[in-house]
Amino acid sequence: MVDEEWANRQRQLTAAGLLVLGKAAQERIQQLSDISSLIEAAQRSNVVMLSERTVEEMLTLVPTEEAIDVPQGAPRSEQATLPDPESQSSIGRTLAPVGPQVLAPPVRRHGLDHYNLADFPMQAKDVDSEIEIHFDITGNSTTEGKMGDIRSCFSDRLRQIRQMMISGRALPRRPISVSEAWRNRQRHSSRDYEVTLVGLVSVDKWSKGGYLWFDVEDDSMQIRCMLKEPSGASNFHPSLDGLMNDDVVGVSGHFVIGNRDPYFSVSDIHMPPLGRHSKSAASEAEAVSAAFLSDVHVGSKTFLAPQWEKMIEWFRNDPLARTVKYFVLSGDGVDGVGIYPGQERHLAIKDLFNQYGELARLLENLPDWVVLMILPGNHDAVRPAEPQPALDPEVQQDYSDAVFVGNPCDFSLHGVRILSYHGKSIDDFVAGLRSVTYSSPELAMRAMMERRHLAPSWGGKTPLSPEPEDRMVISTVPDIFVTGHVHGHYVGNHKGTTMVHSSTWQDQTDYQRMLGFQPKPCILTIVNLHTHATASIPFA
Ligand SMILES: [Fe+2]
Ligand SMILES: [Fe+2]
Numbered sequence: 191m192v193d194e195e196w197a198n199r200q201r202q203l204t205a206a207g208l209l210v211l212g213k214a215a216q217e218r219i220q221q222l223s224d225i226s227s228l229i230e231a232a233q234r235s236n237v238v239m240l241s242e243r244t245v246e247e248m249l250t251l252v253p254t255e256e257a258i259d260v261p262q263g264a265p266r267s268e269q270a271t272l273p274d275p276e277s278q279s280s281i282g283r284t285l286a287p288v289g290p291q292v293l294a295p296p297v298r299r300h301g302l303d304h305y306n307l308a309d310f311p312m313q314a315k316d317v318d319s320e321i322e323i324h325f326d327i328t329g330n331s332t333t334e335g336k337m338g339d340i341r342s343c344f345s346d347r348l349r350q351i352r353q354m355m356i357s358g359r360a361l362p363r364r365p366i367s368v369s370e371a372w373r374n375r376q377r378h379s380s381r382d383y384e385v386t387l388v389g390l391v392s393v394d395k396w397s398k399g400g401y402l403w404f405d406v407e408d409d410s411m412q413i414r415c416m417l418k419e420p421s422g423a424s425n426f427h428p429s430l431d432g433l434m435n436d437d438v439v440g441v442s443g444h445f446v447i448g449n450r451d452p453y454f455s456v457s458d459i460h461m462p463p464l465g466r467h468s469k470s471a472a473s474e475a476e477a478v479s480a481a482f483l484s485d486v487h488v489g490s491k492t493f494l495a496p497q498w499e500k501m502i503e504w505f506r507n508d509p510l511a512r513t514v515k516y517f518v519l520s521g522d523g524v525d526g527v528g529i530y531p532g533q534e535r536h537l538a539i540k541d542l543f544n545q546y547g548e549l550a551r552l553l554e555n556l557p558d559w560v561v562l563m564i565l566p567g568n569h570d571a572v573r574p575a576e577p578q579p580a581l582d583p584e585v586q587q588d589y590s591d592a593v594f595v596g597n598p599c600d601f602s603l604h605g606v607r608i609l610s611y612h613g614k615s616i617d618d619f620v621a622g623l624r625s626v627t628y629s630s631p632e633l634a635m636r637a638m639m640e641r642r643h644l645a646p647s648w649g650g651k652t653p654l655s656p657e658p659e660d661r662m663v664i665s666t667v668p669d670i671f672v673t674g675h676v677h678g679h680y681v682g683n684h685k686g687t688t689m690v691h692s693s694t695w696q697d698q699t700d701y702q703r704m705l706g707f708q709p710k711p712c713i714l715t716i717v718n719l720h721t722h723a724t725a726s727i728p729f730a
Contacts, residue, residue: 191508199225202242208232211422214242241422248424250636250684261435298701303681307509309723310716312477316560317604320476321516321593322426324607325600327577333657338638340648340656344390344436345409345658351438351462351642356465361386361440371412375445375452382446384457387413391437393622402429406441406454414433414453415441426640427458434622434637438462462642467686468621469636469669469722472604477720478515480603481560484674485694487569488552489545490525491538491695496710497729502555508726514716517560520674520692521567521597521612529569530535531672536699542571543585550588563593567612567675575655576645576662588614598644600666606719609668611638613675613691615645615652622647628707631691632680635673639664639684670717677702677709681724688722690715 199219203210210216219225219240231248232240240248295304316481333339340470341436355361365388378385382582389406394414396402402417419429433439440460445452472478487493505511525537539545566572566581573579580586580594598611617628619634626633626636638644642664645652654662672690680691693713702709712730717723 193572195685196220200339206232206586207238209239210245210372211241215240215245215430218242218245221295237425239422241424242552243422244424244593247426249653254598257679262381272476279456299378300658300713300726300727300728302711302728303724305723305725309721310477310479310510310513310718310725311720313512313559314478317476317478319515319561320604321561321563322602323595323599324602324643324666325598326580327596327655327661328579328594328659331544331577331579331655331657333655335656339658342658343654343656344648345662346658347436347643347663348388348390348408348438350607350663350665354462354642357459360460360463361388362442362460362672365440367410368408368413370404371410371445373414375447379445379447381444381457384442386436386440386442386460387454388440388460391433391435391439393433393435396432402432406435406439414451415443415456416446416453417441417456417459422457426636428461431623431625434618434641434649437641437643437646460642464642464667464685467667467669469686470605470607471689471722472606472719474720476604477513477718478604479510479513479716479718480516480518480608480670481514482518482520482672482690482692482715482717483695484520484672484692485522485567485696486519486549486552486675486696487522487525487696488549489527489537489539489542490696490699491536492699493525493538494695494697496506497693498552500729501714502714504727504729505555505557505560510716511557512559513718515562516563516603517553517556518563518608518610518672519553519565520672521565522569522674522694523564523567524569524571525696526569526571542708546571546585553589553592563596563599563601563610564589564592565597565610565612567597568614575653577655577657578612598662600668604719606670607666607668608670608672609664610672611644613673615647616673616676617651617653618645618647621651628676628705629678631673631676631678632682632684632689635671635689635691636684639667639671639687669722675709677707679697679710679713679715679726681715681726688717688724690717690724 228248292340294626363386365386368387371385371387377383389408392405394403404415405412406415415543424683442458443454443456529544550729566578578597580596586594600609615635616631619637646661674692677694678691680694682689694711698709714727
């Protein structure tokens with residue numbers, strides 16, 4: 191790229207309030223065919239400085255893979271007219287560039303991306319269903335909720351994520367136990383003799399100087415740690431974004447031993463590794479699609495019944511609908527009863543079983559080639575502690591043909607690995623991390639992937655069941671990661687994993703109005719399991 195073009199880009203970045211740090215960042219930006227998505231991602235994430243690492247992080251947030259991977263645009267040709275003989279100029283007028291005429295399709299209502307039907311090649315009725323469940327707690331919960339269960343759950347989390355860090359070479363040296371480091375704190379009290387520890391986090395506070403204080407604890411003991419913001423840190427760096435209670439992190443650094451209690455000064459903080467994921471695909475002969483929806487909230491007065499009818503009509507008539515083999519409902523199918531104080535006045539159906547009956551009736555109208563998968567959420571009639579088991583057999587009998595699974599559920603459809611989680615812990619991520627808001631649930635999903643855990647914080651807003659093995663750890667990176675719960679909508683990509691935040695079928699509630707939150711209801715998200723193309727279909 192010539193200097194002039196770079197200068198042009200830099201002007202755009204400066205106008206957007208962005209500063210490029212270093213040659214490597216500049217080179218990465220120069221490789222992009224278009225920088226508008228990068229600017230948008232940076233602005234949404236409140237990022238101001240663009241180091242090489244920040245640019246990479248921003249690119250993982252860009253909604254479609256194509257947007258960052260397309261080659262440089264076609265060269266523009268320019269034509270000049272002959273010079274006016276009266277003028278002194280050696281060239282005439284420069285005409286508008288002549289390039290291939292590509293007409294951009296009009297922007298869709300809701301601003302959703304276009305899709306190409308050719309990317310959804312297979313009729314659902316031509317393919318047999320193939321579901322393989324890798325994890326579902328239903329019938330497998332062994333905890334008695336005792337202190338020993340809680341201890342073994344956390345030990346197992348620490349063991350699993352530490353192992354990921356070691357085998358993924360995320361640590362600069364072999365980690366030692368906290369007590370061993372403490373015993374040798376005199377020796378490890380300078381930058382030249384740093385050590386690395388891995389433990390569970392207990393967040394303390396940000397000090398006035400902007401340093402993050404937290405405890406790190408392993409099976410042996412806990413120590414106080416202080417983390418400074420490194421230069422060029424992105425807003426996702428824990429020194430700026432924060433940590434979640436009970437995160438597993440690695441810390442490298444040394445002890446500071448002075449007049450006050452010794453503490454551990456962290457020079458580098460390590461999260462589990464998450465490289466670029468290469469997705470599995472269903473075979474060409476099984477190129478059907480999966481549709482994702484959540485939070486239907488049947489029984490609520492704000493359930494959007496006419497829009498549901500519109501979707502059923504679409505299923506009967508639209509060619510894209512004929513490719514939908516699976517319909518995954520990620521929790522809160524009904525509004526439930528007694529979920530929050532005063533809920534009764536918001537209910538159109540006050541009986542829980544009648545709510546499930548009505549949901550069954552609504553789903554029955556889907557074409558018979560569609561296989562339903564139903565997970566519970568925090569409004570459903572199962573234990574709220576996660577992992578949650580599937581809905582009760584008594585509820586299930588209303589549904590003629592559905593696969594009931596727990597929450598979260600790790601499963602494969604034709605070899606494509608899907609992690610579906612209702613998303614209750616997004617409430618904790620909003621409270622715990624500065625980057626995450628209710629209007630950007632994808633940043634909570636990103637945070638879950640980066641720490642390889644769906645719901646780290648014990649004692650927060652997400653009730654957890656202390657299973658002896660912590661099954662909320664994301665042990666296998668999914669091809670598709672789907673959540674719901676906060677009634678937004680998002681389709682994108684994070685390091686090669688397709689990220690879907692499923693839409694709801696509930697209109698804005700009084701509570702959401704009070705908070706100034708605008709939901710994005712009635713959007714069906716469809717992913718083809720062979721091409722991994724996505725489509726978002728709005729019905730409101
Ligand atoms: Fe919900
Ligand atoms: Fe929910």
